[in-house]
Amino acid sequence: MNIRLPAIIVLIISAVLFALSWNSYGLAVTLGAFFTLGIFSFLYKDNPFYKFCESVFVGVSAGYWFVQLYYQNLLAKLIDTLGTASFGWIWIAYLLAGIFGFMMLMRLAPKIGWISRWPLAVIVGATAGLWFITYLQSNAMRQLENTIMPIQVFTGGVLDWYQTIGNIVVAFGTVTGVVYFFFSKEHKGAFGGAAKIGIWFLMITFGASFGYTVMSRMSLLIGRVDFLFSDWLRLVQ
Amino acid sequence: MAKGTQGGFWQRLMAIDRRVIFLAVGIAVSAPFFLPISPKIHITPEVESLYNALKELPAGSKVLFPFDYDPPSAPELQPMAVAAITYCLENDLKMVIMGLWPQGPQQANLALASVIEGEVGDVITYNGKTFKYGIDWVNLGFQEGREFVIQRMGSSFAAAFPRDYRGTPVDELDLMRGVTNFNNVDFVFSLSSGYPGTIEWVQLAGDRFHARIGAGNTAVQAPMVYPYYRAGQLTGILGGMKGAAEFEVLVGVKGGFGTRAMLSQTFSHAIIIFFIIVGNIAFFVGGRPSRLKGTEEV
Numbered sequence A: 001m002n003i004r005l006p007a008i009i010v011l012i013i014s015a016v017l018f019a020l021s022w023n024s025y026g027l028a029v030t031l032g033a034f035f036t037l038g039i040f041s042f043l044y045k046d047n048p049f050y051k052f053c054e055s056v057f058v059g060v061s062a063g064y065w066f067v068q069l070y071y072q073n074l075l076a077k078l079i080d081t082l083g084t085a086s087f088g089w090i091w092i093a094y095l096l097a098g099i100f101g102f103m104m105l106m107r108l109a110p111k112i113g114w115i116s117r118w119p120l121a122v123i124v125g126a127t128a129g130l131w132f133i134t135y136l137q138s139n140a141m142r143q144l145e146n147t148i149m150p151i152q153v154f155t156g157g158v159l160d161w162y163q164t165i166g167n168i169v170v171a172f173g174t175v176t177g178v179v180y181f182f183f184s185k186e187h188k189g190a191f192g193g194a195a196k197i198g199i200w201f202l203m204i205t206f207g208a209s210f211g212y213t214v215m216s217r218m219s220l221l222i223g224r225v226d227f228l229f230s231d232w233l234r235l236v237q
Numbered sequence B: 001m002a003k004g005t006q007g008g009f010w011q012r013l014m015a016i017d018r019r020v021i022f023l024a025v026g027i028a029v030s031a032p033f034f035l036p037i038s039p040k041i042h043i044t045p046e047v048e049s050l051y052n053a054l055k056e057l058p059a060g061s062k063v064l065f066p067f068d069y070d071p072p073s074a075p076e077l078q079p080m081a082v083a084a085i086t087y088c089l090e091n092d093l094k095m096v097i098m099g100l101w102p103q104g105p106q107q108a109n110l111a112l113a114s115v116i117e118g119e120v121g122d123v124i125t126y127n128g129k130t131f132k133y134g135i136d137w138v139n140l141g142f143q144e145g146r147e148f149v150i151q152r153m154g155s156s157f158a159a160a161f162p163r164d165y166r167g168t169p170v171d172e173l174d175l176m177r178g179v180t181n182f183n184n185v186d187f188v189f190s191l192s193s194g195y196p197g198t199i200e201w202v203q204l205a206g207d208r209f210h211a212r213i214g215a216g217n218t219a220v221q222a223p224m225v226y227p228y229y230r231a232g233q234l235t236g237i238l239g240g241m242k243g244a245a246e247f248e249v250l251v252g253v254k255g256g257f258g259t260r261a262m263l264s265q266t267f268s269h270a271i272i273i274f275f276i277i278v279g280n281i282a283f284f285v286g287g288r289p290s291r292l293k294g295t296e297e298v
Helices: A005-025 A027-043 A048-084 A089-108 A110-147 A161-180 A189-232 B003-014 B018-034 B045-055 B071-090 B104-115 B147-153 B198-206 B222-230 B240-251 B257-286 B290-297
Strands: B062-068 B094-099 B123-126 B129-132 B137-142 B187-192 B213-217 B237-239
Touching (some): A110 A161, A189 B071, B018 B257, B071 B257, B147 B198, B198 B213, B222 B237, B240 B257
């Protein structure tokens, strides 16, 4: 057997630590710590503990969502309604939805997979129709309206430099960003220059978005470290 | 120092074991938990704006709390929830809790439990005041249907949520008797980490049914939500853990997780920026490591 001594020592220490933890803080906190450390162990290198924790996570998630979908959708919305509601248009609507849902599953049988295109077409059509107005109103008109603003802003009769520069940047960034996505004219000369500035605005936007993503990931790490130090090891209050 | 030696040093730096970086980030995140200092938290206009919108609500106003997140997002959103619930209890605002995510209403109960004295029951106590379930707050639970639930709430809350999370018919809850649609709630405080979440609340509850909305979002989602704030579709935004910390300061939550975690957040960002700068210097001074150059030939 090719098991190194340090690995055995780490294993024994971990087992003792978790046994003490179970005894002192209960099963839930101990399991939480075990799975947290198991997932973190991947940072050193791939190992059986990580694989185990990952598999448990995937399995529990799949089980959880299956139960959730069954009880919240199939049972609560379809089966219960068909069983309790009196026959009428609503009952027929639910039955049709159920039939469409069943037709979706036909994708699993390659020979009759084409049947699933019918409910898919209904979903795509209905969603597009429902969201067209909403997106036009919230994401197009309201955003456009907000881009149309004064270049010079006066607060109490005095030029507000902060707002003024902000508005100029928004207006300039919007125009150059749109120019970049205008492909009917070759990006040359002044038009090409504007498109290049547009790329810079886009890159800065992506950079800011990425910065936020890093902050978010760090927050998750801080959350886990806090759990280990506060709830498990009780080193900090 | 000879140029060749310099190049060797920078190239070795480029090929540094990634585990060294993980260790550095780990120390940067962990060490601040044991340091008795906390950074000064600067309040940004978007957080202040949300707080001011809450301050405008008189006692007895109804605040709808969509808890649209699950435990993985709790480090960022739970401090916001705790601070928002604290504010509502301190200022006698009525809370209508719900969720478009299955675990959302449970997160709400956890946040409530961490604020009050004792356990969450029919009657809860905070700062010597008592609050009754069904009169001062309700938890409508989770409802499947995503944005269509919001759409339905626009015409009838009771149609979207016939029963609360305990199974009590909504008509039997005093707080919900006068609530037909969004016209009967004074503010919507969306806590969201993705879809369905703040964007759908803005598009439907805000733009279609004219509800006033403020949002607490994960940092990943915040950049997507900012345009709605700029356009006045949101009263304010709490973006990620930093937003949570600012809100805690404004509400006056002592020792909140967002505030406590700010030093770790600052240190970890500093170490990441340090590695980015060093990595770029190494890249430009020392050239690309042979390991990377080799990939071009494949």
